[in-house]
Amino acid sequence: MPAGFPDFRLGNVLATSFTGTLSERHGDAVERIPTPHRLADWLAVNGLAVDSCTTAQLALARELRESIHAAATAAAIQDALPAAAVQVINDRSTQGRAAAILTPEGERRWRLSSASRVEDALGVIAADAISVIAGERDGKLALCASPTCQAAFFDTSQSRTRKWCDMNTCGNRQKKARFNANQRKSPRSAE
Numbered sequence: 001m002p003a004g005f006p007d008f009r010l011g012n013v014l015a016t017s018f019t020g021t022l023s024e025r026h027g028d029a030v031e032r033i034p035t036p037h038r039l040a041d042w043l044a045v046n047g048l049a050v051d052s053c054t055t056a057q058l059a060l061a062r063e064l065r066e067s068i069h070a071a072a073t074a075a076a077i078q079d080a081l082p083a084a085a086v087q088v089i090n091d092r093s094t095q096g097r098a099a100a101i102l103t104p105e106g107e108r109r110w111r112l113s114s115a116s117r118v119e120d121a122l123g124v125i126a127a128d129a130i131s132v133i134a135g136e137r138d139g140k141l142a143l144c145a146s147p148t149c150q151a152a153f154f155d156t157s158q159s160r161t162r163k164w165c166d167m168n169t170c171g172n173r174q175k176k177a178r179f180n181a182n183q184r185k186s187p188r189s190a191e
């Protein structure tokens with residue numbers, strides 16, 4: 001992985017992993033796909049490899065990402081879906097031409113109509129977002145409890161009580177903050 005770029009946060013839900021490429025939206029935002037090349041890297045990691053990506057395609061991807069974020073956030077708090085966001089998600093979904101392929105091993109792969117069609121990959125992500133937001137999948141949309149994050153994530157835990165978008169980042173940070181607060185409160189024996 002090229003040095004100097006923020007790492008990806010990889011979840012098991014494509015649409016919300018994608019919205020997670022911008023984190024800390026309510027704090028010091030971290031852009032994890034700052035260049036077309038990094039978007040291509042992210043797509044490759046997620047089984048949607050393309051051989052090139054333009055700045056225009058990166059702009060399309062970010063527009064889709066923020067639209068999914070807006071619609072998923074609204075769905076999580078049971079608010080009306082923002083029409084503009086729904087439009088973008090539907091446009092990307094209808095303009096994608098990826099095909100689901102069953103491998104001999106019984107796994108699903110995506111085949112893009114051409115290796116440079118980032119739009120096909122975005123179509124797959126948009127369709128994933130639609131299935132999550134439409135409530136078709138086993139899980140529940142929720143918002144991360146970290147005040148600087150508030151990312152929409154898909155809770156597939158059995159109890160549906162997950163609080164953080166990512167245990168390794170937001171979850172840990174909250175735990176550490178609580179630990180430090182407790183340390184300050186407890187009297188020091190050496191003094």
Ligand SMILES: [Zn+2]
Nearest residue numbers: 144149165170
């Ligand atoms: Zn979070």
